[in-house]
């Protein structure tokens with residue numbers, strides 16, 4: 171047993187409910203490791219859990235991603251004290267010390283700083299499954315990426331461009347559009363300004379429509395994403411930054427061209443160790459090769475976590491935000 175400062179959610183609500191408290195962290199049990207957390211990623215899943223969209227009994231410690239050094243291990247864990255490790259999808263990560271399921275831990279390659287590893291895991295592996303598995307992007311494909319200057323968005327733009335796709339990027343400000351362009355987007359659209367977003371996307375494809383739309387914005391972009399697809403196109407609705415999409419008549423997919431809509435989650439694309447190590451390995455390899463540049467746009471102590479989440483939820487952030495416990 172040890173004690174640690176942790177970022178707590180005492181009750182559901184906005185960023186103002188977040189508190190730093192000292193909590194007891196038990197010794198690791200079967201299949202667990204206790205990790206001294208160097209950095210914890212700021213992600214929308216934390217927001218959905220804090221607001222109650224994804225129900226979690228309160229009070230709880232927030233944070234779902236991090237990197238650090240193993241302090242102690244329980245039976246049946248493939249890491250040892252002193253190992254540098256990173257993970258995603260582990261609730262309770264925003265603390266000085268956290269219990270992490272051993273099956274989620276990946277080794278951080280030599281030469282990769284722990285804060286970079288923490289910043290890369292959740293958004294990097296998400297982009298990886300979206301471009302390799304949800305829809306396997308091919309050279310010459312037309313790809314739509316919404317919120318392209320955001321955390322996942324920056325990974326998607328760079329990976330799709332590296333695969334030889336034509337990237338059509340949307341974002342909500344001139345600065346964010348310039349970021350997307352600098353990362354390889356061929357066409358950029360300010361979706362807060364255009365009267366008809368789908369028409370603007372179609373125009374960028376000479377009327378043909380896109381092969382795939384990567385939509386983590388949700389409510390405000392879903393209809394345009396659907397209308398921008400070519401026949402048999404794929405809409406990967408992977409988030410709801412602007413709110414959840416209302417119920418939907420499946421018959422519309424037929425009328426609009428035998429379309430595909432999926433609502434994927436990272437958890438279902440890292441189902442076993444082999445898949446987790448493949449995806450995280452390709453994330454670290456992309457960073458090492460320079461295929462993807464990672465922008466850590468803000469580092470916050472736990473005491474300033476409210477500001478970090480206000481930036482993410484208030485559309486004020488680009489790239490990745492980190493908490494440094």
Ligand code: NDP
Nearest residue numbers: 214317320321322341342386408409410411412435436485
């Ligand atoms: P981002 O850094 O992309 O931040 C969200 C961005 O969404 C904002 O910066 C903003 O960009 C845009 N946005 C548009 N409308 C709104 C709105 N009303 N409120 C807030 N933001 C808005 O966040 P992440 O990279 O962390 O996550 C992006 C999406 O990916 C989220 O929906 C998240 O849930 C999802 N996700 C899904 C995963 C999965 O496996 N399914 C895993 C990881 C993330 P702009 O100003 O340019 O409009």
